[in-house]
Amino acid sequence: MGAATKTVQLLQGNAACARAALAAGCRFYAGYPISPSSEIAEVMARLLPPAGGKFIQMEDEIASLGAVIGASLAGVKGMTATSGPGFSLMQEHIGYACYAEVPCVIVNVMRGGPSTGLPTLPAQGDVMQARWGTHGDHPAIALCPSTPAEVYELTVLAFNLSERLRTPVILLMDEVVAHMYEKVDMRRLANLPVENRARPTCEPGKHAAFTPGADGVPVMAPFGDGYRYHVTGLAHDDRGYPTQDPKLVAATNRRLQEKTVRNREGLMRYELLDTEDAEVIVFAYGIVAAAARRAVREARKQGIRAGLFRPITLWPFPGEELAAACAGASRVIVAEMNLGQMSGEVQRVIGRSKDVESCLKADGEAISPEEILLAIEGKEVRHV
Amino acid sequence: MFDFREYLRMEMFPHMLCPGCGHGIVLGALLRAIHSLKLTKDEIVVVSGIGCSSRLAGYVDFNTLHTTHGRPLAFATGIKLARPELTVIVITGDGDGLSIGGNHLIHAARRNVGLTCLLLNNQIYGMTGGQFAPTTQIGRVSTTSPKGQYETPFDSCKLAEAAGASFVARGITYEPSALEKLIVAAIENKGFSFLEVASDCPEFFGRFNKLGNPADQILMQKQNVVDVEAAAALPAERLRGKMLTGILHHEPRPEYGAVYAESVA
């Protein structure tokens, strides 16, 4: 811990996540050990008690997210972290948090799958699971950092969005970003703005638990503060009482879906590199975006007008932004560590005028800059 | 003066439980226990899972959380850790608490988290149409054991005690005032309190097994149990096949929150 107090330090992705959570006001962590996310739990176990928070190692990932939701309902910001198999187990409670509108942050450090897969080898195979893993229509917010410093920033953002929109937010890391260390000047990350959920100001008894405000988000009262109300995973009315009235059910389901989209400001994060005049645009996220950045620079040296679109917010999908960036390009390449999960989404956005090309890898190894450069050059990539 | 309407969300009525269902008797005992403990409505959280018994949470005017199937103890653990001053009561059923949620039960007991867990045992999955549960006695008919149940049922009280619950009791709906006292004692225990209540399901369990009307089924509970204190003086053959009621185990030990505060300091 000697380095922890220094302004300039080597920061690991997982440690950055835990420390950012503390900075964002997280005071509750429940989790179950799983590689490659375990360092997050280990750092939380050390840092939460002195900050007046609670750490608990639960019996499984289902219980972990359940406990986090419970703590959040009692007014305490909570987080859990896991990897593929644990993320699968958490899906039911992600849906619960969506429907009951309970803020919480879920970190998934992606490793190779399916099933037990490739423990601690990198992958990006959970991006569609982050969108559609839990059953039923539901909102989804997933953020994807590509460096440890960005893990820190996005963890704070995840809490902020979660508090602002009363919805679970997923931080999707790949194993490389989670385990790598980089030199970070902590002054750059200090004092990031922290948002807290709105609390009711009306008298108890006058508060309608799920009546939305102008932004589509209901004001949240913590359990124990005198605003007694009912929370359920059943379809419910504005009081939280179960209902099967089609009008009420439809209104709530639509509102939940739309509350992320209509609050795009500050939610849609992406990075553009050399896209203005680009003929070839590479779409890449997480650690693959780091390789793509290097490949784009190499291509430029060779006189190929290449550019990078890096979605930072994976869900909701930054479709408008991507379409605008790709408007002038003749080719779009999706590079990702899976068998093409985002490729379909990109194709949907750019339309049928051009076919999305792919640079895909799902073998436990990161995609290299050379492989992406080959794709940019239009040559065959061995690993596809 | 106790008035149950003070504790109920009258706008939620009529309730969805079947005529003759024992769960209302348990709810009545719970509300009288809360009244006698002089707990305010704001300081009580009722957490439940999925199933008929878990629907009780919706009818009571407390902070109420109707969670997912089998997981109320996990949610309740989070609430208790976040706001230790709250009285957190978990209502679960035999399928919810012992089958899909069995692992959470033993770990909540092991940790001795300050929760009161009421497990309403009607030996059947009622809401899904009468399938056998992990408590269904051998030979009993259900929609998934048409020739009689053949798996050995759980004794949930022995399970909770072995897992570390500091308070374990069993009550029956035949004796609502004794049940009320058990609930009071369970809430007063600082750590994890487990209370199994034998309830009846006339619609499925009773009808499938030709057990007569609801009153007959509640009377049957009485015939199947022996009070734990009385049992001490009875010969073994009088106890054969009987369940014990009353406080079966009470061994106070430091509650999870206190242990946590001391251990991480």
Add this chain to the structure above:
Amino acid sequence: MERYEVRLSGEGGQGLVLAGAILAEAAGIYGGKFVTYTQSYGPESRGGGCRSDLIISDTEIDYPICAHLDLLLCLTQKSCDTFSSKLKPGGLLIADSKRVTNPPSGPFRVHSVPILQTARQKMGREVAANMVCLGVIAKISGLVTIEALRQAVAARVPKGTEATNLRALEAGYALALEVAPADALCVPAKISA
């Protein structure tokens, strides 16, 4: 200095994850360079393959994964067999003379150094080899100064073990002087001292 890739490789239990972290902190925090650091290890806590990868640069590092190694340290024959093909032409291989009995030849410089033996003889135990490695690397590569390493070691190792670890570091530094010919001790052209 442009991108300079270092891999410390061997097996679990040799302390190479800690050595990598210390080297990264020496170069990044005390040496003022940009640095990224990654590790890879198998499910075994002891005996499985293990490696620490660092990239050190004067400019921001866009891609943190090592693929073209400038410096490879090997404490087992297996790690040497696995990774020596990743060495750049003109790169530097530092191999333990006991465990790497068959060092490869190629368009790179090879130094066979009795790292484990020195750890055992000078420090009384082989687990000190990770600190010996760092001293050897500092002297042979000139990548970091011995002073930056001293600071990083003192800050990172468990309290009460600083003196022992520093002695192991110095033993490595002295060992490099002994075993490497003088002309090999110069700093590679692209590295500023």
